[in-house]
Each structure stands twice: as C-alpha cells, then as structure tokens.
Amino acid sequence: MISRAGIRRLDGVRSQVSAVEGHVIDELLGGRLSRREFLRRATVLGMSIPLAGGVLAACAGPVPGEAPAAPAGPQQAGGTLRNAVNTPTAAIDPTKVADNGGLVTMCQTGEYLAYTDSNAGLRPVLAERWAPDATGGVWTFDIRQGVTFHNGAPLTAADVVATFDRLADPANGSNALSVFKGVLSKGGARAQGNQVVFTLDRPNVNFPYLASSQNYNAIILPASYDPTRYTTDFMGTGPYKFDSYTPGVGASFVKNPTYWDATRQPFLDRVELKFYTDLPPQVVALQGNEVDVVSGISYSAGRGLFTDPAFTPLYVPSTYTRQLSMRCDQAPFTDPRVRTALALALDRPAALKGLLDDKGVLGDDSPFAPLQPATDKTVEQRAQDLAKAKQLLADAGLAGGFDATIAAPRVQEIPDLAVTLQNAAKEIGVRLTLDIQAPNDYYGDAVLGSSPWLDSQLSLVDYGHRSVPDVIANAALRSDGVWNAAHYNSPAYDALFDDYTSQLDVQKQKEAVGKMQRLLLVDTPIIVPYFLDWLGATKKGVQGVNLNPTGQLDLSRASIA
Amino acid sequence: VTAVAPVPGPARLADPPPPPRRLLRRLLRPVVLFVINLVLLSALVFVGAEVLPGNIGRLLLGRTADQRSVDVLNHELGADRPLVVRYLSFLDGLLHGDLGTSLALRQPNADLLGAALANSVKLAALAFAIVVPLALLGGVLAALRRDTWVDRTIIGVGVALTVLPEFVTGLILILVLSLGLKLFPVTASPPPGSGALTQLYYLVLPALPLVIVLFGYLAKLARAGTITALDSDFHRTAVLKGLPARVVVTRHVLRNALLPTISVLGTQAGYLIGGLVVVEILFNYRGIGSLIFMAAQNKDIPLLEVGVLTVGVAYMLLSALSDLIAGLLDPRVRTR
Numbered sequence: 001m002i003s004r005a006g007i008r009r010l011d012g013v014r015s016q017v018s019a020v021e022g023h024v025i026d027e028l029l030g031g032r033l034s035r036r037e038f039l040r041r042a043t044v045l046g047m048s049i050p051l052a053g054g055v056l057a058a059c060a061g062p063v064p065g066e067a068p069a070a071p072a073g074p075q076q077a078g079g080t081l082r083n084a085v086n087t088p089t090a091a092i093d094p095t096k097v098a099d100n101g102g103l104v105t106m107c108q109t110g111e112y113l114a115y116t117d118s119n120a121g122l123r124p125v126l127a128e129r130w131a132p133d134a135t136g137g138v139w140t141f142d143i144r145q146g147v148t149f150h151n152g153a154p155l156t157a158a159d160v161v162a163t164f165d166r167l168a169d170p171a172n173g174s175n176a177l178s179v180f181k182g183v184l185s186k187g188g189a190r191a192q193g194n195q196v197v198f199t200l201d202r203p204n205v206n207f208p209y210l211a212s213s214q215n216y217n218a219i220i221l222p223a224s225y226d227p228t229r230y231t232t233d234f235m236g237t238g239p240y241k242f243d244s245y246t247p248g249v250g251a252s253f254v255k256n257p258t259y260w261d262a263t264r265q266p267f268l269d270r271v272e273l274k275f276y277t278d279l280p281p282q283v284v285a286l287q288g289n290e291v292d293v294v295s296g297i298s299y300s301a302g303r304g305l306f307t308d309p310a311f312t313p314l315y316v317p318s319t320y321t322r323q324l325s326m327r328c329d330q331a332p333f334t335d336p337r338v339r340t341a342l343a344l345a346l347d348r349p350a351a352l353k354g355l356l357d358d359k360g361v362l363g364d365d366s367p368f369a370p371l372q373p374a375t376d377k378t379v380e381q382r383a384q385d386l387a388k389a390k391q392l393l394a395d396a397g398l399a400g401g402f403d404a405t406i407a408a409p410r411v412q413e414i415p416d417l418a419v420t421l422q423n424a425a426k427e428i429g430v431r432l433t434l435d436i437q438a439p440n441d442y443y444g445d446a447v448l449g450s451s452p453w454l455d456s457q458l459s460l461v462d463y464g465h466r467s468v469p470d471v472i473a474n475a476a477l478r479s480d481g482v483w484n485a486a487h488y489n490s491p492a493y494d495a496l497f498d499d500y501t502s503q504l505d506v507q508k509q510k511e512a513v514g515k516m517q518r519l520l521l522v523d524t525p526i527i528v529p530y531f532l533d534w535l536g537a538t539k540k541g542v543q544g545v546n547l548n549p550t551g552q553l554d555l556s557r558a559s560i561a
Numbered sequence: 562v563t564a565v566a567p568v569p570g571p572a573r574l575a576d577p578p579p580p581p582r583r584l585l586r587r588l589l590r591p592v593v594l595f596v597i598n599l600v601l602l603s604a605l606v607f608v609g610a611e612v613l614p615g616n617i618g619r620l621l622l623g624r625t626a627d628q629r630s631v632d633v634l635n636h637e638l639g640a641d642r643p644l645v646v647r648y649l650s651f652l653d654g655l656l657h658g659d660l661g662t663s664l665a666l667r668q669p670n671a672d673l674l675g676a677a678l679a680n681s682v683k684l685a686a687l688a689f690a691i692v693v694p695l696a697l698l699g700g701v702l703a704a705l706r707r708d709t710w711v712d713r714t715i716i717g718v719g720v721a722l723t724v725l726p727e728f729v730t731g732l733i734l735i736l737v738l739s740l741g742l743k744l745f746p747v748t749a750s751p752p753p754g755s756g757a758l759t760q761l762y763y764l765v766l767p768a769l770p771l772v773i774v775l776f777g778y779l780a781k782l783a784r785a786g787t788i789t790a791l792d793s794d795f796h797r798t799a800v801l802k803g804l805p806a807r808v809v810v811t812r813h814v815l816r817n818a819l820l821p822t823i824s825v826l827g828t829q830a831g832y833l834i835g836g837l838v839v840v841e842i843l844f845n846y847r848g849i850g851s852l853i854f855m856a857a858q859n860k861d862i863p864l865l866e867v868g869v870l871t872v873g874v875a876y877m878l879l880s881a882l883s884d885l886i887a888g889l890l891d892p893r894v895r896t897r
Contacts, residue, residue: 090665090666090859098621099623173629175623248666284735288740288748444615446624
C-alpha cells in the first residue's frame with residue numbers, strides 16, 4: 001500500500017519521465033516487477049538512479065543496493081595495487097579486442113557510456129541519461145559535459161559518434177560488429193548538440209546494454225583515434241591514465257588527478273598489471289605475494305584461494321555458461337524424446353556442487369539465466385528423472401541405448417562436465433565417447449561446416465556473460481543463427497524471439513521469454529546445466545575491487561592497506 | 562712423467578695438409594648444409610602452420626566475431642594471400658635483413674625475438690652452469706664407485722628424476738621453496754631495472770626443474786664415458802706407472818670421459834633455449850619457447866617462422882660448437 005505522500009511523490013516523478021518509463025512504473029505498482037527488476041529495467045530505459053530510487057522510496061522502503069559491495073572499513077589512500085592479468089593475445093586495439101587480458105588493460109583508462117554492474121543494472125558514466133522514442137527504434141543519449149580525455153581534450157558528442165561508427169562499420173573489422181548486426185549500422189549515430197541520437201536498424205529495447213560496457217569494445221575514444229598509436233597513450237577519460245606498457249610483460253597506470261567524477265576519485269596512486277600466460281601461475285603469484293588481485297579465474301585454478309583465510313574470495317553472479325548442443329537434424333537426436341532423455345539423466349545440483357562447489361546457479365536448458373531481467377522464473381526447473389528418461393528412450397525405440405560422441409574444448413572444467421554427462425548418459429544406457437580437443441582445433445573457423453563446435457553430433461561450448469540474452473538466444477537457437485550448433489529449426493521459436501525483441505513492454509517481453517523457455521524444455525535442443533559465478537580473489541587488506549562478469553576489472557574504488 | 566695419450570701422435574702426422582680447394586670445400590660444406598637446412602625448416606613451418614586449424618583473423622577476434630570482421634582483419638594482415646606468395650614475401654624480407662612484423666602483436670619480430678632470446682639464453686646458461694658440473698661429478702663418482710650403493714644411488718635417483726615432467730618438479734619446487742620456505746620468488750621475472758644478482762636470484766628456481774630433468778641423462782653419459790676410459794689401456798698404463806689416482810682421473814680419465822657428454826650438450830643446449838614452454842609458462846618467463854607457443858596458437862606465421870628459425874640456428878651453432886670442443890679434446894675428431 002502506498003502512502004498519500006508516496007502517491008504525490010510518484011506523480012512528481014511521472015511528470016519527469018517518458019511514457020515507456022511510466023509504463024515500467026506501472027509494472028512495479030502492479031506487482032509484475034520486483035523492486036530489483038524495476039531498478040534494472042528503469043536504468044536500461046535511462047531513468048537516473050536517484051529518480052528510480054525516488055519511485056522505490058515512494059513505494060515504501062529504501063532503494064536496494066545496486067552499487068558494488070561496500071568496503072568493509074575505511075579505505076586508505078595511496079599505494080600501488082598489483083594485478084595478475086592474462087597476457088593480451090594481440091596488439092590492444094579497443095575496436096578489435098576479444099580477449100580478457102586486452103579488455104582488463106584498456107578498461108583501466110577507458111570508459112563507456114554506461115557501465116553494466118554486477119546486478120545487470122546500468123550505471124550512467126559518459127552518458128548522463130538516455131531515453132527511447134515510443135517505438136524503441138531511436139535512442140537519445142545525453143553526453144556528459146565537463147569530461148576531458150587524458151590529453152586535456154574535451155569529450156564531445158562527435159567523439160561518441162566516431163566511436164560507434166568505427167564499431168558498426170564492416171570495413172573496420174570491429175569485434176562489435178556481431179553485437180550490432182541488425183541493430184546499428186554505420187551512420188546510425190549522429191551528434192545533436194550535446195546529445196547522440198542512435199537510429200536503430202530495428203527497434204531494440206535493450207540497446208543501452210549494447211552501448212554499455214556489456215559491449216566491451218564500446219570504450220569511448222577520441223574522434224582522432226589511431227589504432228597504431230593506442231598502446232603508446234591508452235587515451236581515455238577514466239580514473240587512471242597511462243604510465244607504461246610492455247607487450248607480453250605488463251602495464252602500469254597512475255591516478256588521474258583531474259578525473260571528472262568527484263564521487264569516484266581513485267584511492268590508489270598506481271595500478272600495475274602483470275601479464276600471465278596461464279591461470280595457475282596467477283594463483284601462485286597471489287599466494288607468493290607477487291600480486292594483490294587475481295580475477296576471471298576458474299574454480300579449479302583458484303579453489304585453494306577460496307578457503308584460505310589469507311585471501312578474500314570474490315564471487316560475482318553471472319550468466320557465464322556451458323551449453324551442450326544436440327544435432328536435431330541427425331539421428332537419433334532428431335527425436336525430441338531422445339534429447340529430453342539425455343537432459344533428464346543429468347543430476348544438475350550434483351554437477352554444480354562437484355565441478356564448481358556451488359559457485360553458480362542451475363541452468364534450465366535454455367540460454368535465459370535467472371540474472372537476466374526478462375527471464376520467467378516461474379518456469380519449472382528441470383530435475384534428474386532416470387525412470388522418465390529410460391521410458392522416453394523406450395518410447396523412441398532405443399530401450400537398449402545407443403552410441404554417440406560428445407565433442408568438447410579443453411577449457412576450464414568443460415572436460416569434467418563432459419565426463420559428468422558421459423556418466424549420466426550411462427545411467428540410461430547411452431554410451432557416449434568423449435572427443436576433447438584443444439580450443440583452437442575445436443572452434444576451427446567458427447562457421448557451420450568447418451568447426452567441430454558447430455558440426456558435431458553433441459558439442460559442448462562456453463558462452464560469456466550477457467546481461468540480456470538477445471545475442472545467444474538469437475545466434476545459438478534461431479534457425480538462421482550463426483552459432484546454431486544444435487541445428488535447431490523451430491519456426492515457433494523464431495517467431496517468439498522476434499516477438500521478444502520487438503516488445504518495449506517489459507511484461508510482454510517476459511511473456512515471450514517464458515514461452516521460449518517452455519518451448520525449449522519441450523524441444524530440448526540444448527542442455528544448459530548451470531551458470532557460473534565470475535571468480536576472483538584479493539589479498540587481505542585490499543578493498544573495493546569491482547569484478548565485472550563481462551570481464552572488466554574496475555579498480556576506481558580499490559584501495560590497499 | 563707423461564701418460565700415454567689416447568691417440569698416438571703419428572696418426573696425425575700421417576695426414577697430408579689438404580689442398581686449398583679441398584679445404585675450401587670442407588669449410589663451405591657445413592655452411593651450405595646449414596643454409597639448406599634453414600630453408601627446408603622455414604618451408605616446413607609455413608606448410609605446417611597452414612594446416613593448423615582456424616585463421617589468424619578468427620583466432621584474434623574470437624569465435625563469436627562476425628565473419629565480415631574476420632575477413633577484413635585477414636585481409637589487413639595479408640593472411641588471405643596464397644601460401645606461396647606469403648612464403649616468398651617472407652623469404653624476400655629475410656634476405657633483405659627484415660625479420661618481419663608479428664601479425665598478432667603488430668611489433669617487429671626482431672624486437673620480440675631479441676628480448677625473448679636474451680631471456681632464454683640467461684635461463685639456459687644458468688641451468689647449464691648448475692647441471693654440467695653436477696652431472697659430471699655425479700657420473701665420474703658413480704663410475705669410480707661402480708656397482709656400489711653410491712653408483713646405484715646417483716644413477717638411480719638421477720634417472721628417476723629424469724622421467725618427472727618439468728611442470729611437476731616446478732610445481733613441487735614452488736610449493737616447497739617459494740610458498741613454504743619462502744626462499745625464492747614464485748616468478749622468474751624480476752622487477753624492472755633489477756641488477757644482475759637479482760636477476761640471477763629470480764632464475765634459480767626456474768633453472769632447477771631443468772637441472773633435475775637433465776642431471777640423470779648427463780650423469781649416465783659421464784659415467785659410461787668414465788668407465789670406458791677406466792677400462793682403457795692408457796688408464797692401466799698410467800696406474801702402473803704409479804701416478805697418483807687424482808692425477809690419473811683429472812688428467813687422463815676425465816678428458817676422455819667428457820667426450821660423449823660434450824657431444825650431446827649441444828643438442829641439450831638447443832632444447833634449453835627453445836623448448837622450455839612449460840617452465841616459461843609456469844614461472845611466467847618471457848622466453849623464446851613461450852613466444853613460439855603463442856605464435857603457433859595465434860597462427861602468427863611470421864613470428865612463428867623467425868622463432869623456429871632462431872631455435873634452429875641455435876641448435877646448429879651449438880652442435881657445431883660442441884663438435885669444435887670435442888675436436889679440441891680429441892684429435893681423432895679433428896682428423897675425420
């Protein structure tokens with residue numbers, strides 16, 4: 001029940017927001033959105049945190065914490081923080097970066113229009129606010145004023161337009177092209193005073209995510225950006241500025257004394273990144289006091305740190321996942337009963353516990369993760385049911401089981417997951433042979449027809465974190481999807497996906513996703529056993545390290561005792 | 562009193578001095594073979610890298626990148642040109658003293674290789690400096706105490722340690738000496754600007770797994786060589802002449818016992834320079850092994866080529882050096 005004062009406050013808020021934002025407020029009031037979901041959705045639509053907080057306050061109660069976990073105690077200014085980072089595999093060029101090492105390095109100086117926090121909400125950074133038109137086809141971003149690049153040049157709307165044109169132009173070989181495909185084309189962004197207006201190829205209610213840190217190539221660069229000179233200055237607007245960079249060895253950054261955000265002035269004087277070729281040496285380096293922070297590590301590599309009182313473990317919920325695709329166009333997996341039987345054989349809680357010590361949440365055989373706002377959490381969770389699995393196989397005429405091969409890359413715990421699936425299949429008489437390959441062999445050209453990942457009868461793959469499911473739900477499951485390893489061809493799914501992406505109404509989005517989730521449980525082209533936490537650890541005395549499952553390492557509020 | 566030389570002098574005196582043309586041929590022959598080997602090696606690497614899965618554009622941009630971006634990057638890097646064109650272009654650059662540019666790192670290969678090679682040589686030199694005297698001492702001692710517990714312990718333990726992979730011994734050493742006793746740092750890379758002694762200190766732990774791997778093999782060779790020398794006529798004569806045992810061993814036995822060991826040191830040195838991928842990764846050391854590994858992973862063929870060729874040259878030069886040293890120690894080698 002809302003108080004009269006609350007109603008008055010809400011009326012005041014309504015006068016400041018668009019019709020779409022007003023609709024989200026209605027969804028909250030109608031009980032169809034939780035407070036957390038409201039905050040996520042409101043920030044995506046460009047409502048400021050104080051404004052959204054005002055709405056929640058009017059509905060009684062304080063704003064749920066969306067900021068990174070508050071430090072345990074007072075933070076000390078000064079000092080150097082040493083971070084273990086994967087060696088960047090290529091020359092760092094923000095438009096092309098595809099590896100975690102390159103991303104962590106460039107995000108020390110670079111900033112985005114908005115930052116995707118660990119709750120999948122959006123924090124305005126270089127854009128102060130944004131709003132869609134009534135269709136979601138045009139988005140207007142207000143570019144923050146008074147921000148300067150590290151060379152003193154002011155940030156302008158023209159810099160933002162140049163950045164997005166660079167990313168959306170197929171001639172540049174940008175790594176963001178796959179994200180912008182069908183969403184934003186070159187020329188789609190134009191400056192209008194202090195604003196940038198994005199005219200999309202088709203309406204997309206999740207566009208702010210695609211323009212945020214979620215799209216890790218979208219670091220805002222000067223219009224004069226020259227990729228051949230980037231590693232000589234790492235030009236950006238962020239809280240740290242370039243000090244040194246030695247390819248293959250490391251990089252260092254120093255505090256930016258003129259950082260624009262008075263509320264997020266860095267504590268540290270200096271940040272050092274030390275590059276490592278593999279994860280175990282990073283863990284050993286933390287244990288041996290060579291570094292203070294490790295991030296983006298696998299559970300198996302870091303398990304020694306998570307129980308050691310000398311270190312502070314960092315667990316960030318994410319949508320980082322594993323997916324087993326079953327070729328729907330190859331016998332015996334043409335029969336959905338066979339695919340479902342395999343899915344029912346798996347004991348997911350045991351797999352999550354055994355492989356990851358519960359550092360994650362269960363998957364439900366769809367790419368829609370509990371963390372994503374549009375996921376329908378009322379959809380039943382699939383559980384192990386061996387009797388039903390055997391019955392389904394018998395109904396399909398395969399009571400005696402069958403032989404098949406499961407291909408998988410040698411990446412983190414995936415080979416162990418393949419063994420877990422093999423053992424589960426054995427329970428129902430299915431004999432799986434493992435084909436574990438080096439990642440480069442396994443992904444091959446990453447196009448249908450020349451990639452074991454996309455061509456095998458059964459194939460396991462890893463997908464990185466996405467705050468919204470659009471990219472994977474499209475590419476991995478639509479009949480024309482470029483990563484459709486299951487060769488799933490369902491006009492019903494395709495129609496539901498199109499319906500989902502065209503909806504501005506959050507409730508209708510959720511309805512479409514719920515239908516997709518249920519359809520996928522019936523058809524079962526894929527098995528999604530779990531979504532993993534994004535993991536890291538720090539030395540005791542280190543505070544304010546903000547891991548982001550997209551891969552960024554935000555040290556703007558970090559300190560060391 | 563002088564001992565009987567292992568090879569009688571008249572054999573050398575009997576060799577007529579080679580005529581100038583024959584001498585020239587003798588000198589040129591290894592050089593020509595050396596060049597042919599390098600060309601074959603470079604062609605082999607190019608063809609071998611071609612059959613590796615994927616392409617550099619896809620490997621650098623990741624499996625989720627749009628195919629158009631991959632095509633653009635491959636074109637930018639020249640990776641979409643025919644194999645023969647790329648190979649000839651590489652050879653042309655090489656003939657003009659240009660080692661090319663790394664496609665992935667966009668840096669001159671010469672710079673990348675120079676730093677990595679210097680690091681590899683430092684680590685190999687330290688490992689050699691530790692293992693060669695140790696293995697010779699162990700081998701000679703085992704031979705002198707043949708079939709006793711000393712012999713069995715040195716050779717038994719040495720051979721047993723040889724079969725332990727470097728990553729196992731490396732991890733154990735890190736756990737015990739670094740994390741446990743805190744005697745050494747866990748990495749091989751000292752802070753920038755460190756002096757020679759600090760660099761040496763950081764390299765001790767990474768060198769130990771290599772010492773462990775090589776000790777047994779080299780000690781066995783030294784033992785066999787020593788035993789052969791001990792069983793020889795010249796040894797017997799030296800003993801019968803009443804020379805002190807220390808003189809017999811140091812002046813006559815060791816010189817002959819070292820020969821087989823020295824002849825394999827060249828190839829082992831090549832391995833130490835170019836084949837230490839695991840140790841370099843474990844101790845986070847930027848050597849040529851990990852550089853080649855990274856180039857192969859990225860299908861960065863120009864960097865892979867010059868990396869492999871550098872290791873090839875190192876192998877050949879070190880083999881030639883070990884032949885030279887063997888020749889100095891044994892005149893029979895010189896006259897062959």
